Amino acid sequence: MECIIRTPHYQAVRRPQTKTLFIVLPTDEAMSDADPDRAPARRVPVRDERGLVNYYEEVEQDIDRLWRERLGKYLYDFVVKNDMARQGIQLPCQPDKVFLANFPAHYTLWVHKKGDPHDPRKDHYLYGEISSAFGRYHPSRRDRDKKDRDKGGGGKRPRTKASRAAASTTIPFKDYTKLNTAS
Numbered sequence: 001m002e003c004i005i006r007t008p009h010y011q012a013v014r015r016p017q018t019k020t021l022f023i024v025l026p027t028d029e030a031m032s033d034a035d036p037d038r039a040p041a042r043r044v045p046v047r048d049e050r051g052l053v054n055y056y057e058e059v060e061q062d063i064d065r066l067w068r069e070r071l072g073k074y075l076y077d078f079v080v081k082n083d084m085a086r087q088g089i090q091l092p093c094q095p096d097k098v099f100l101a102n103f104p105a106h107y108t109l110w111v112h113k114k115g116d117p118h119d120p121r122k123d124h125y126l127y128g129e130i131s132s133a134f135g136r137y138h139p140s141r142r143d144r145d146k147k148d149r150d151k152g153g154g155g156k157r158p159r160t161k162a163s164r165a166a167a168s169t170t171i172p173f174k175d176y177t178k179l180n181t182a183s
Contacts, residue, residue: 005084012080021095023072025104034106034128053117056110072100
């Protein structure tokens with residue numbers, strides 16, 4: 001593999017004589033913010049009282065590959081290209097495919113199956129944790145905030161002063177029903 005760019009957070013490599021680029025993330029646990037205990041708990045398809053299922057399975061290899069291809073393309077377009085430009089690195093040709101070679105340590109991809117046991121709804125989730133240090137979603141804080149909202153008003157957001165004012169404002173209108181009547 002030929003290393004195209006190396007940063008403290010990733011490296012981009014490609015096979016010689018190909019147009020496929022791989023973005024390799026560190027596998028060191030110290031470089032990952034994922035918590036191995038945050039993986040889904042319900043992993044067995046047990047039917048509830050209505051006969052419906054609600055559980056998680058690890059994804060199949062083709063779905064994992066599709067996710068890593070889409071994430072790799074996104075990272076290439078919005079991170080790797082910019083880093084290469086800053087370092088003055090140019091590829092002889094644009095890659096035809098870009099893959100994320102691996103997820104960070106303790107990140108796992110799951111399919112959530114819910115509903116009819118013979119044809120459940122399937123939603124895919126990447127489990128891990130995005131650290132609050134990045135200023136993004138932090139599951140424990142989000143879950144706590146949701147519980148607080150649910151306690152004080154059924155989960156509805158309080159109306160702001162502007163929305164209350166807009167709701168009570170009357171909108172003037174013109175009565176066009178009398179235009180064609182003789183006076």
